[in-house]
Amino acid sequence: MIFQLTAKNCRVSERSHRHINKHLAKVSQVLPNITSDLVVLRLTIRKNIDKYHPPRARSHLYKNYSDSKPALAYFEGSITFRLSRNRFYVHFKGMTVDECVNLGFKRLFEGLEKYKDMHFPNESEYPDHSSIRGSSYG
Numbered sequence: 001m002i003f004q005l006t007a008k009n010c011r012v013s014e015r016s017h018r019h020i021n022k023h024l025a026k027v028s029q030v031l032p033n034i035t036s037d038l039v040v041l042r043l044t045i046r047k048n049i050d051k052y053h054p055p056r057a058r059s060h061l062y063k064n065y066s067d068s069k070p071a072l073a074y075f076e077g078s079i080t081f082r083l084s085r086n087r088f089y090v091h092f093k094g095m096t097v098d099e100c101v102n103l104g105f106k107r108l109f110e111g112l113e114k115y116k117d118m119h120f121p122n123e124s125e126y127p128d129h130s131s132i133r134g135s136s137y138g
Contacts (some may be wrong), residue, residue, distance in 0.1 A: 001036050
């Protein structure tokens, strides 16, 4: 896997590097049959300049857009993931670098699960379809 980490106007600590490496190991575990040269992952993290602070509306009846977002986002970033000819793009915001990485890889894994379901039929949940199709007796 080719991995590129870019940090703009911020520093990624050694602890965050280890955290990112755990997620990368999980990506390689999810895609074991793919050669490592075909996978390119670019992770960009930057300091959020406007610190996205939505106004909070406290209503108990309805949930709106600002309730689902964090109050402050000090960091934002994106993950661009290329698997052979398919590209996955994920954008995220969060208060810490680790929170951003968790959110980004969570969204990336959702896309990878859809990709695996469509392109790898041998790894389905029911590899033996004899019980689904039924059997004819006599």
